[in-house]
Amino acid sequence: xxxxxxxxxxxxxxPLLGEWQGxxxxxxxxxxxxxxxxxxxxxxxxxxxxxxxxxxxxRKSGVPLHAEAGYFRPQGDGSTELVLSQPSGIxxxxxxxxxETEAGVEVDVSSVGVHTAPSAKLVRETRRRYVVEGDTxxxxxxxxAMGEPLTHHLTSRLTRQG
Amino acid sequence: xxxxxxxxxxxxxxPLLGEWQGxxxxxxxxxxxxxxxxxxxxxxxxxxxxxxxxxxxxRKSGVPLHAEAGYFRPQGDGSTELVLSQPSGIxxxxxxxxxETEAGVEVDVSSVGVHTAPSAKLVRETRRRYVVEGDTxxxxxxxxAMGEPLTHHLTSRLTRQG
Numbered sequence: 001x002x003x004x005x006x007x008x009x010x011x012x013x014x015p016l017l018g019e020w021q022g023x024x025x026x027x028x029x030x031x032x033x034x035x036x037x038x039x040x041x042x043x044x045x046x047x048x049x050x051x052x053x054x055x056x057x058x059r060k061s062g063v064p065l066h067a068e069a070g071y072f073r074p075q076g077d078g079s080t081e082l083v084l085s086q087p088s089g090i091x092x093x094x095x096x097x098x099x100e101t102e103a104g105v106e107v108d109v110s111s112v113g114v115h116t117a118p119s120a121k122l123v124r125e126t127r128r129r130y131v132v133e134g135d136t137x138x139x140x141x142x143x144x145a146m147g148e149p150l151t152h153h154l155t156s157r158l159t160r161q162g
Numbered sequence: 163x164x165x166x167x168x169x170x171x172x173x174x175x176x177p178l179l180g181e182w183q184g185x186x187x188x189x190x191x192x193x194x195x196x197x198x199x200x201x202x203x204x205x206x207x208x209x210x211x212x213x214x215x216x217x218x219x220x221r222k223s224g225v226p227l228h229a230e231a232g233y234f235r236p237q238g239d240g241s242t243e244l245v246l247s248q249p250s251g252i253x254x255x256x257x258x259x260x261x262e263t264e265a266g267v268e269v270d271v272s273s274v275g276v277h278t279a280p281s282a283k284l285v286r287e288t289r290r291r292y293v294v295e296g297d298t299x300x301x302x303x304x305x306x307a308m309g310e311p312l313t314h315h316l317t318s319r320l321t322r323q324g
Binding site for chain 2: 004045046047049051053055063064067069070071073075081083084085086087089090091092093095112113115116117118119120
C-alpha cells in the first residue's frame with residue numbers, strides 16, 4: 001500500500017503506519033492468564049482511512065489465537081472512528097480520540113456498537129488504546145463480556161519492524 | 163497462511179482459497195455505471211474460519227475504490243456466517259448457505275445486521291454471492307441504500323492467480 005500519497009486526514013496517524021511485533025499478556029476474571037505473540041499492521045491506500053490487521057499466536061507453538069481487521073476513519077477534528085470484524089463472529093464500531101504527542105500518537109477508542117453473529121459469544125462493550133512512542137507501540141484492550149463489566153483484558157508491547 | 167492444517171469446517175470452502183483478480187462492473191439507480199478491477203483473497207489459519215480481503219481499483223488509473231475485510235464462519239451444516247468491515251464505516255453480519263457443486267462452490271449470504279459509524283452513509287441491507295467454477299470466481303453484490311430496495315449493484319468475474 002506504499003507509493004500512494006497519504007490522505008491529509010491520516011497525517012496524525014503517520015506514527016502508527018507499518019508493521020509491529022511483540023509479546024502480549026492476557027487476563028480476565030473468568031479465565032487463566034496467558035501470554036501470546038502479536039503482529040499488528042497499519043497501512044493506507046491514499047484514501048481517508050487507515051487499514052488495521054492484527055493477529056496473535058501462542059508464543060511457543062505458533063498456533064493462531066485471535067485476529068481482527070478493520071479501518072480507522074480519522075475525522076480531522078482530533079476524533080476518529082474505527083470499524084472492525086473478528087473471526088470470533090464480532091463486528092464493532094468504535095469512536096474516540098487521536099492525540100498527537102512529542103514521541104508519536106495515542107489513539108483511544110471505545111465501542112458505540114458491538115454486534116455478534118448468531119453463533120458467536122456475546123461481547124457488550126470494548127475499548128482499545130494504541131500508544132506509539134518512537135518505535136514502540138503499546139496496545140491495551142478492555143471488554144465487557146461473560147457478565148463482567150468493562151475490564152482490562154490484554155496488553156502488548158510491540159516493536160516497529162523493518 | 164499456508165502450512166497450517168485446514169480446519170474440517172472449512173472443507174467446503176477449499177475452492178475459494180487463494181487469490182483472485184479480474185474486472186467488475188457496477189450499477190445503481192442513483193449513480194452512473196462504472197467499471198473496476200478487483201482483487202479478492204481468501205486464506206485460512208488452521209482455525210474454523212476463512213479470512214476474506216477484497217479491494218477494488220479504477221481500471222485505468224489504479225486509484226483505490228472500495229475495500230472490505232472479514233471472516234467466513236462455516237457452521238458445518240451447509241450454512242455459514244460472514245462478518246466484515248469496510249472503510250466506508252460499515253460493519254455487517256451476514257448468514258447464508260454453502261453449496262458444494264461439481265465445479266466448485268457457491269456461497270450466498272444476506273445481511274442480518276448492517277451497522278454504520280456515525281459519519282458513514284446508511285446501508286440497510288446487503289447480499290453477497292461468490293460462485294467458484296474451476297479457476298473462475300463470479301461475485302455479485304446487492305444492497306438497499308439511498309432509499310432504494312435491495313438492488314443488484316456489482317458483478318465481477320475473477321480468475322485464480324498463481
